[in-house]
Amino acid sequence: MARSSLLRADETLFRDPAAFEFTFVPEHLHHRDAQVRELAFLIRPALRGGSAGSAVLRGPPGTGKTTTVRRVFREVTETTRGIVPVYVNCRHDHTTLAVYRCIFEQITGYPAPPTGWHLDAVKQRIAARLHDDGARLLVCLDDANYLIPAGTYNILLYQIFRLYEKWDVAKPGVFAICSDLALNLYAEADERVRSVFHPLEISFPxxxxxxxxxxxxDRVRQGLYPGVMPAALLDRIAEIAAGEQDVRVGIDLVRLACLRAETDGRRRVTAGDVTEAARAVGSPVLAVQAAGLSVGERALLRRIAERSQEGADMASGAVFEEVQDYLPVGRTTYHERLKRLAEAGFVDLVPGVGRGRERKVRLRYDPAEVAAVCTGAEEPRIDRQPGPARNPGVRVRSVSRGRNPPHLSKD
Ligand SMILES: Nc1ncnc2c1ncn2[C@@H]1O[C@H](COP(=O)(O)OP(=O)(O)O)[C@@H](O)[C@H]1O
Ligand SMILES: [Mg+2]
Known part of the structure; x- marks a missing residue:
């Protein structure tokens, strides 16, 4: 009897659901050979008893920065015990103590020391461990731009680089990742840090x-059973993701389309599933964007979304009056936040007719979706002053595209 096209209740289309999580590190890293080679180039001296170099990894979200570093770190761990790679997610850990606790945990393999510990004691244990093992420290500060509003960027870099002086260990290598293209991590470094931090800039287009x-x-092959995702539909998904310039949109679309098929008890994804998924996937993209706003900006955006839903007057003055009840801020701050929402592409400020130069606030997305992502995004961020643009002090090596797989061999 031919296999039914209907799925039994106990069957699934997902061979490995974890393959669709954003933290998934794929077996094969595609199209990042050049960047991997640059990182390997910086790490190699540490394999020969020298110090690792440092880098600033720059590129918009969803360009594989985190995944590339994680892949390289995994290879380092498999290759040598002489280098200890440590990964810090600065979105979550942005105080000095939190970062050191994170380093401590990964170096020693023990749970982070109790919060009562003095910072110096944590640092000392880290250095002692490196010293005893004769190991070199390699730190990835992922989303390092979060350290700037937290006020810990310079102090952390300085201290990490200077660990070796006081405790007689090798100079660590630091890979700082930045998704905020308006920001230059090297330019944010103060004089003292610049004297020890000479990063290579590696770009992720x-x-x-x-x-x-x-x-x-590749992800479909790993995560789904054969025949579930028709090639033509995958093409369409790739097209949508390319339009958003974010591979994560594609991964999420595949997952959502399959979920729909599975829920309907079908063995194969249809064009309708992809269309429906695309409608819903607007939100993850919005969520990522909303997470990049400050708390105040997001609160304003949420009120704007709620007002649009209610069909209330969207003249910018009327919005200002009303938000006073929720967000008591001055007119200048209000306009700054509004301007930032417009720059981030959430709203358009449409010049109104008649009443002077008053503008109307028009939401670019579905109000319900925007309100939902504003409520969902709980990552707080402090308002940031616009930083200086590129700094000529950064060494920029052009990243060539090549086919050769990366090597971390000692020769
Ligand atoms: N070159 C790649 N090969 C395979 N998967 C990738 C690649 N680049 C990104 N991904 C996948 O895309 C998603 C986003 O990548 P990520 O490294 O988090 O981007 P970024 O850190 O630049 O925002 C992850 O799920 C990751 O597995
Ligand atoms: Mg990342």
Whole structure:
């Protein structure tokens, strides 16, 4: 009897659901050979008893920065015990103590020391461990831009680089990742830090549609059973993700489309599933954008979304009056936040007719979706002053595209 096209209740389309989580580190890293080579180049001296170099990894969200570092770190761990790679997510850990606790945990393999511990004691244990093992420290500060509003960026970099002086260990290498293209991490470093921090800039350009397709094809192979995702639909998904310049949109679309098929008890994804998923996936993209706003900006955006839903007057003055009940801020701050929401692409400020130069606030997305992501995004961020643009002090090596797989060999 031919296999039914209907799925039994106990069957699933997902061979490995974890393959669709954003933290998933794929077996094969596509189209990032050049960046991996740059990182390997910086790490190699540490394999020969020298110090690792440092880097600033720059590129918009969803360009594989985190995944690339994680892949390289995994290879380092498998290759040598002489280098200890430590990964810090600065979105979550941005105080000095939190960062050191994170380093401590990964170096010693023990749970982080109790909060009562003095910072110096934590640092000392870290250095002692490195010294005893004769190991070199390699720290990835992922989303390091979060350290700047937290006021810990310079102090952390300085202290990490200077660990070796006081405790007689090798100079650590630091890979600082930044998704905020308006920010230059090297320029944010103060004089003292610049005297020890000479990062190589490694850029991560958005993936092309073909590259996205390769990544998605591989992910489908790992995460779904054969025959579930028709090639033509995967093409369409790659196209949408390329339009958003974010491979994560593609990964999420595949997952959502499959979930729909599975819920309907079908063995194969249809064009309708992809369309429906695309409608819903607007939110994850919005959520990522909303997480990049400050708390105040997001609160304003939420009120704007709620007012749009209620069909209330959207003249910017009327919005200002009303938000006073929720967000008691001055007119200048209000206008700054509004301007920032417009720059971030959430709203348009449409010049109104008649009443002077008053503008109307028009939401670019579905109000219900915007309100939902504003409520959902709980990552707080402090308002940031716009930083200086590129700094000529950064060494920029052009990243060439190549086919060769990365090597961390000692020769
Ligand atoms: N080159 C790649 N090969 C395979 N998967 C990738 C690649 N680049 C990104 N991904 C996947 O895309 C998602 C986002 O990548 P991520 O490294 O988090 O981007 P970024 O840190 O630049 O925002 C992850 O799920 C990751 O597995
Ligand atoms: Mg990342």
């Amino acid at each position: 958005p993936y092309t549609i073909g590259e996205i397709r390769d990544i998605l094809t």
